[in-house]
Amino acid sequence: MRKDVRKGDMVGAGKTYRLGRIFGRDGRTMVLPVDHGLMLGRISGLEDPVAMTRSAIEAGCDGLLMSAGLVRATAEFFAERTSPARLLTVDTLFWDDQDAATAASSVVASIRTAARLGVDAVKLLMAWDFPAVQRTATAARIARVVEEADRWEIPVMVEPVTLRETSRERAAELTVDAARIATELGADILKVAYPGKPELLAALVAESRLPVVILGGPRVSTIADLVEVVDEALGAGASGIVIGRQVWQRPPAERAAVMRALVELVHGRVSAAAALEGLASVA
């Protein structure tokens, strides 16, 4: 049963097929994001995204979030019926010295490229603690991609985030507002930071009627913290995770085991306690 992935189920054959490649029959997915280079350059832990992609496939991840360049470079890895889904990041954002006024975003891959490459979804950032002119441009950008993607029946994942806000409470509020706007714009999947409180996530899941996946973010936490957050988010209704840095910024020896443990946890095949115990030897 996957009826919770898209409550209304009013999507055509193309979206049905693609959403089903991302989310399992249990409605859950564990996606490893390896698209960070597009915004952050040669980020630590992801110096070699092609190699990391291969590891993720071997570890049984359900999907990879990638740039167009990486999709091209790794096409052969995915040229197989049992391979993970691929989600294409289609925008980027740069700013100077973390100064919001300087931030600028743009689409860098078209829906046609997505269709040509055969990916299963596209992903857009929705940075919401930014000036109004940028928020408006972002809403318009998402709307244009949603409209074009709809024509090709390619699902759109939108990622409402705050990048500067230091108050956790205010960040959660902004995220929830942005997630609501993304829903009204026609997003198919929401990717958000865990808002801290299960009831806030549960409300987002219930009110948006969309699959919500949890991102990891830059803060390196302990394995125990990570497992706890994921477990809590799943309990509150999350449809899965899209966590990268918390995985591949760990020591190389731990990565594969952490990926495998998260896959098991997401699909409810192990409890959080058992997952942690299993990781005790590596982390």
Next chain:
Amino acid sequence: MRKDVRKGDMVGAGKTYRLGRIFGRDGRTMVLPVDHGLMLGRISGLEDPVAMTRSAIEAGCDGLLMSAGLVRATAEFFAERTSPARLLTVDTLFWDDQDAATAASSVVASIRTAARLGVDAVKLLMAWDFPAVQRTATAARIARVVEEADRWEIPVMVEPVTLRETSRERAAELTVDAARIATELGADILKVAYPGKPELLAALVAESRLPVVILGGPRVSTIADLVEVVDEALGAGASGIVIGRQVWQRPPAERAAVMRALVELVHGRVSAAAALEGLASVA
């Protein structure tokens, strides 16, 4: 008789059909707007727009004003011949700290999307107490949508408003000027705040020769105030109302009754006094 809705009757078959789905044979309509999330995020009282849409249908509203995402999510509710009309909000506006200089607007849904979804009209905001560069961009945006909508025979509702002006008199003046510009640009329906004086509304109705519907705005008034304003506006020639926050920001227990009372009042099936009396038990 609906001859007052579009005095000239010089519209094609598609607009005739769609306008007739919005306005009853008495030329009146009671539309519940639930599109606020597009601009305001998770606004209080409208946390779950899907559920609110269902309530509005049950209460007998004539139409719903919605975002594209919400239209998609609720299509099944409207998949019936007796369902209310749907009006699609196609733009959004954001600003920082209520500072006009920072405001930015954009179209976020195309006329093609409107035609594909099968909605009966599109709606655009026309914020008029803003700098000239924004007013010009807004006029141009409305003109482009009007032109494209004309090709598809989809009616365009324009909403001339002031968002900052504190003087009621100056706000009414600006609204009337903007409404006139919207008329010249080719709007099919005007949505305005009740300008306070019946003769001003009567002049707008007479001079524009368009159906004029009254918005509610953010101020929470008493039920008595609300009913009085609606009654006065209808008396002055308004073709109906598009009032949201004044309805769904009331206690949940009151909402349905208020909706039903407004439907009756708008269609002249009860007097204002009787409507108020009927609401005495709930509000």
Next chain:
Amino acid sequence: MRKDVRKGDMVGAGKTYRLGRIFGRDGRTMVLPVDHGLMLGRISGLEDPVAMTRSAIEAGCDGLLMSAGLVRATAEFFAERTSPARLLTVDTLFWDDQDAATAASSVVASIRTAARLGVDAVKLLMAWDFPAVQRTATAARIARVVEEADRWEIPVMVEPVTLRETSRERAAELTVDAARIATELGADILKVAYPGKPELLAALVAESRLPVVILGGPRVSTIADLVEVVDEALGAGASGIVIGRQVWQRPPAERAAVMRALVELVHGRVSAAAALEGLASVA
């Protein structure tokens, strides 16, 4: 429950909305076709299609099958939320002296016209007892319309028929083959002559997984015959009827009563016996 209308339910919000306007919550529809003039000119009984359309609305028909010209001429009748659905016939066929070799078909209304007029579906003929070159052109024509209609989320009704075949058995066989080809081409609704045997219709319904509606054809039968065929077809799984000549080629005094009786019968609100009894006084 309307789950039998589109078994897979894998249609978008636009098709969901439009199919729901054609078929009731019981999955059934009674459509009066008044599009015959497009192919047959001033056909007896339908000399005034505008007047007949008005009668059909008054009699409570669920939908009308019409040409673009008639849709334009009657737009005002449908400019109301409770009005019947409208299905637009988008092709025509002419031939000389019933000589198949001379037959020629063409699309005469585009999907854009359908979208502009706001109709709920389009309809194409699929005459199958014709030379291969014509069958191929017909398949290609249907395929093109299906593809364009899909982009606008407008359902396509295809009508597989034989126009020359005199053997009832062979006609039924050809119809079933053509219906299968229409299904493979992506039709949303099938309109066929009742194939005579309930089990053949039941197989078509089961195998196509599409709503199948029954046409009437030119032969004038008795009211009893008509009611029997409709009842048998509904029993075998038909989703409704699209019967014109059998209705409006009767004496004017009978027409409205026959329409009303068929509406009741189709929606299962009266038995065939009761319907006949009710018609005893008029026919």
Next chain:
Amino acid sequence: MRKDVRKGDMVGAGKTYRLGRIFGRDGRTMVLPVDHGLMLGRISGLEDPVAMTRSAIEAGCDGLLMSAGLVRATAEFFAERTSPARLLTVDTLFWDDQDAATAASSVVASIRTAARLGVDAVKLLMAWDFPAVQRTATAARIARVVEEADRWEIPVMVEPVTLRETSRERAAELTVDAARIATELGADILKVAYPGKPELLAALVAESRLPVVILGGPRVSTIADLVEVVDEALGAGASGIVIGRQVWQRPPAERAAVMRALVELVHGRVSAAAALEGLASVA
């Protein structure tokens, strides 16, 4: 190792991905064609293509060859990462009384539809024992589809066949000529009848440098004949089979076992002798 599927490997990321979904790592594929309804109507054994598609998935087939209507109707079955590949038949052909002079072909699904639905390849017929005017139209039709498909990186399977030729030798010659023309036109995969002699197939494989798959055709042979032909073709270099009628025109009880046996045989996991032995109990 799949290096023999596409010798030069000079294809883009999209084709690499899609070809890899059709052919296994061993370069082999067992595709069940269920697209016959598009040309032949309600053909015996394939009355219910949706049910047959489900059986094929359960039996472990590598791919299905389907019409656009069937792809839409079965999207939910394939909405899973381990599901078989889907190849879309994009043309049809009709003729009267097997008279070549009356034959007419047309494209009935576009590459855009293929991209939207997310299929892995498209398939075109290339009937070559037909008049020159038809062969030229067919070559032009294939060329147009190849050009458009290339833009979307969707592989094109071309099926050179004879439909009337009674001499086996002449049929094989015509097929080999047509296969060569298809190769020159830019086909990615060839689908041909086994030409009888291993050396002729081996030459086609060697010279075209394309994956060649073997079709079954209408003649019902014994299981032993079928297994022998498949085994011989694989031995001569075939990359797999696309055999339908020989499978699903058998008694229902045998079908699943025959599918499973052919999958095993194609992938070299059983010998022909063992496959036959395993089938002894069902056929």
Next chain:
Amino acid sequence: MRKDVRKGDMVGAGKTYRLGRIFGRDGRTMVLPVDHGLMLGRISGLEDPVAMTRSAIEAGCDGLLMSAGLVRATAEFFAERTSPARLLTVDTLFWDDQDAATAASSVVASIRTAARLGVDAVKLLMAWDFPAVQRTATAARIARVVEEADRWEIPVMVEPVTLRETSRERAAELTVDAARIATELGADILKVAYPGKPELLAALVAESRLPVVILGGPRVSTIADLVEVVDEALGAGASGIVIGRQVWQRPPAERAAVMRALVELVHGRVSAAAALEGLASVA
């Protein structure tokens, strides 16, 4: 004789037809502009532009300058062979507190709209006492409209003006420069303020070889002043007038008489003295 309207006569059939609908056989025209609402909102004297349009038709004006919304609202008035010409204003301009730096202009109606509505010309403003960046944008805007209008053979009227300049001499100079630039850009008709000196206007007429019409502007003058200016302008070669506020900002009782007098004067059927005498009783 209208040979002076377009000296070269090198215009296509479409423009010949349309220019002939604006200018009489005597090469003269009296156009009443009622498009002010597009820029100025509910301007005094023109509160009801529909009613004013009807008055202008009754008074025998040769043409009306209107917005697209007004053209739509009054189409029925013009649905007759002897009705006045219609010129469509296709741009608007807003600024804050008369501060040139804040001014922004945009096209608000396309040439397609002009063609669809069947108007006889389009009109653009060319405000020339504005910063260079705005002058450049204006020149580019005019050029784009001219190019598109040429394709549809719709004449373009350009209105070079100063909106801030207080020196009459400098204003006249700027106007003449702008008029020359408009001529070079391909304008078909020039609309300018009377530059004060007959010889300056005569030079503009002679050098541009275009019909030049005189605007009225905001200053309310006496009837005598108005008649004198018009008479002098006609004497210097003007092809007519496009004067609005000087007409409809007069007391309602005077308007019709003033219009009729100006029509007579423009077409040389009365002298200036006789025109004034005739108006003595109303003004």
